[in-house]
Amino acid sequence: MKTLLQLEEAAMLILGIYLFSLLPFAWCWFLVLILAPDLSMVGYLAGNKTGAWAYNFAHHKGVAVAVYLAGIYLALPWVQLAGVMLFSHSCMDRLFGYGLKYEKGFKFTHLGEIGVK
Numbered sequence: 001m002k003t004l005l006q007l008e009e010a011a012m013l014i015l016g017i018y019l020f021s022l023l024p025f026a027w028c029w030f031l032v033l034i035l036a037p038d039l040s041m042v043g044y045l046a047g048n049k050t051g052a053w054a055y056n057f058a059h060h061k062g063v064a065v066a067v068y069l070a071g072i073y074l075a076l077p078w079v080q081l082a083g084v085m086l087f088s089h090s091c092m093d094r095l096f097g098y099g100l101k102y103e104k105g106f107k108f109t110h111l112g113e114i115g116v117k
Contacts, residue, residue: 009092010091010096012061012091013091013092013095016087017088019080019084020085025077025081028045034092035089036085037086037089040055040057040058041054041055042054043055048104048105052102055106058086059090059093059100064084064086064087065083065087067079068083078082087115094111095109099111
C-alpha cells in the first residue's frame, strides 16, 4: 500500500510540474519556491498546536487547489503559481513520507512517525 500511495503522490507531483509549465514563469522559480511552504514551520515557535495548524494549512492540498482556482478565476498568474507550488510541495513531501502533523509534535504525522522505520 505504501508504494501505491507513493506512486499516487508522484503522479500528482508530475501534474503540479505540468501545471507550472502552463504558467508564464521561468523554471528557476519552481526550484526557488518548491520549499517555500516549509516556512510554515515557523509556527512551531508558538508551540505544537499552532505549529501543527500552520504547517497543515500550508500543506493541505484542498487549500492549494482553492488558491490555484482563485488564480484562474481572478486571472492572476502569481496566485495560480502560489497554488501550484503549494500543491507540488505537498505532493513532494508526502512522496518522501512527510505527512500532515498532529499536535503532539512535529515528528508525528498522519503517515506515521518521522524517523521510525
